[in-house]
Amino acid sequence: MDILIIGLLLGGTYALMAMGLQLQYGVARIMNLANGEVLIAGAFGAFWFYAGTQTSPLLSLLFVVPLAFALNWAIYRVLILPLVRRAKSQGKLEVDSILATFGLSFIFIGLMVAVFGAQYTDYAYLSEPVFIFGERYGLNRVVSFGASVLLCIGLYVWLHKTRAGLALRAISVNPSAAGLVSINVARASAFAFALGGAVTAAGGVLLSMYLTFDASYGVVFTLKALIIVILGGVGDIRGTILAAFILGLAETAVATLIDPGLTLAAAYVLFMIVLLVRPEGLFGRRTA
Amino acid sequence: MPDAQANEALSAAAVSKRFGGLVAVDNMSFSLVEKEVLGLIGPNGSGKTTMMNLISGAFKPTSGQIKLYGASIAGIGASKVATKGVARTFQLVRMLPAMTVLENVSAGGVFGHARRWGKELDEYAHALLRRVGLPNAGNAPVSTLTYIDQKRVELARALASDPKVLLLDEWLAGLNPTELKIGIALIEQLRAEGCTIIIVEHVMHAIRSLCDRCIVMNSGAKIAEGTPAEVLADHGVIRAYLGDENA
């Protein structure tokens, strides 16, 4: 039973991190391999804030989110756009953006190591237990989950009820058709990319509340976010949320029942299953 | 021309293809006899190319059966269908841009239904180039060819696999009157050699002169079948192409 609860709590925070990548890959169509590093940067931001001010790391969202937005916007304009312009095909763009963001991830890691050091980092905030169904869980996990759920709902509502959100959803379905109905695809893609980065950094803040991390841990999160997006279906938010919970549950089950060092293996098994059984994901669209 | 007691080369039984809510091919059934030239005609959007894609294996039918000489080929994938002996040309010519004419033609004869290599492949490819009227073009890069010549190369590539059934998808499209005469003569030559062909075309005089039989599609369904003369005089067909006033 506690596997279920912990799995769901974990899944909730994973959902936010995966939403960020969904916006970058599903809408802006950029496979951002530096995604995990943005998450870790958010985590470090929260840590630094908490260590400095001793107030709730949730408040660090106030500066982490806008900073991440600005940073990712800059990344898109300076690094990604030249690749979009010079790419002769979507395939070539994917290769180039993978390599460029890959290189970027190393730069981020290097910078974070220089600023924060290479050691494992965590902090104790709200680590008192709370009781659910008679079992004890860290309050930090519950609060993190709650905040994540709120942010996810907010994002979902924004995407489905506002014009800007509609534009992003249109682009994720068909960029050229979206352009034909006078959506400024280039600007919306930049916005989606920046928003994705901001959402991911927010996820990092929330995850930092109960996970131990270090500067080079980002790649694992990139992989998990990608697996979640693929499992849920590229371009569909509902899929991402559901897949995040599935991964959270699977990971927790494996960690508890088999070995805590096999969490990535659990994610990969899910990945394999998706690729073999239903490559378009749970909510994805199958091409003819 | 088909022999009196010829085999059934290709058969489609109740084939349908849906793309989401759109029914592109609706309950199509027909039979193609060995050495026959079958015309598949109909207004734009009637599902002709989709039908060709279903036969060549590019798409999987939503329902129905397609058989090549009695063996099912529905849904097995295009490379397997090609290996079983179905070759095609494309509506918009697809050349292999960074390769020579000879390599383009050879490509069809190495992996699928016919597997040749080395000297044997070279001789066969040259023979095919002569057959389609490009005897000396072997070493030319395809980017230097005219449109009709590219179509000839594509035809040679399809023939390189010794196909049991040849699919020509609007192969005569985009040709000027002189090229059209050459193109029709080429297909007539293939017909005389006994090839089994399905032609999708809009050029009606080509249909009249080349096809033994014709099937007319409209909105995915078959609306007429018979000789070209019968079919082109059918009221339903005229209505489909030209609207009610002219029927």
Next chain:
Amino acid sequence: MSNLADTRQAVHPGAGLSGGELRKLLICIVLFALAALVPFVFGGYPLQIAISIAMYTALATSWLLFSGPTNYIALSTAAFFGIGMYTAAGGIELLPYPVLVLLAGAIGAALAAVVGLATLRVSGVYFVIFSLGLAELVRQVMTWLQHVLGTMSGIYVTIERSEQEYYWQLLLLAAVVYLVGWWIGRSRLGFALRIIGNDEVVAVHCGINTALAKVVLFIISSAFASIGGALVAPRWGYVEPVVAFNPFVSFQVVIMALLGGTHRLWGPVLGVIPFVVMWELISIEFPNQTTLLLGVCFLLIVYVIPNGVTGLIEDAWHRRDGSAKGPLQRAFAPLKNLLQRKSDHA
């Protein structure tokens, strides 16, 4: 990135060796023979650099065997390299060494088959992602297995071998990789790959099983990486998961191949040599910034020299007559435009 065969020669597929090809083969043989003489001239530190160069040439060229024709960036070299190391280390008491090396190749091939069949029928991006975490995944599984089996995580490999022997073994591996790459280029598989690279739809309709072709290439490429790991295992002395499955091996191999150029079989070696030398210098001068500099290298290659050193050489060759813009000018043109537009609006 595409074909391994030289399309400028309009030779029919399956032809015998032409004069030009024979000449190239002879040049290669001569170069390898010269390279084999290196240990007689150099010793000590330069020889160690030479060993690195030989190893990375084998790894980067075998990487190109797959990633060149398919355009899929394989980030999995470290996974197979590590498997090779572990095969050699684990079996050192049980089997003769040459058998271990071949066994390493076989195990690597088996894993590559599983990974390839699962991922290569779907889009290339999924393959890249899968390969990214593969080394980490194998490391986790190995660590867990050893935990379960109760063995220590590290294995001592004590074999006495001279530095010269390592060099010659790795040079031989590189030569075999080249030979296989050259042979593939002239074979039916190579022809199929060129067709796939030109137009995958046509390839499929010519009866080519495109997924299988890619899987076969991946198997060959990964098996070589495993063999490389097996050859190098005794040199490390002590093999443990963190060292054997170091993802940096994957990343450096990719950079070197890209730096050298991925359009020609002899491209990667032109990237390996300068990179290995430069990396030695960096590791000495800036040992704490290696990650950062690795990232900078990636970006430089993507933005400034996307076609690698071979691209630069061939561009310069063509520019002898024309006045085409050089790669630096082309790379910085967009930045220049951006700045000009900004100053226009200022």
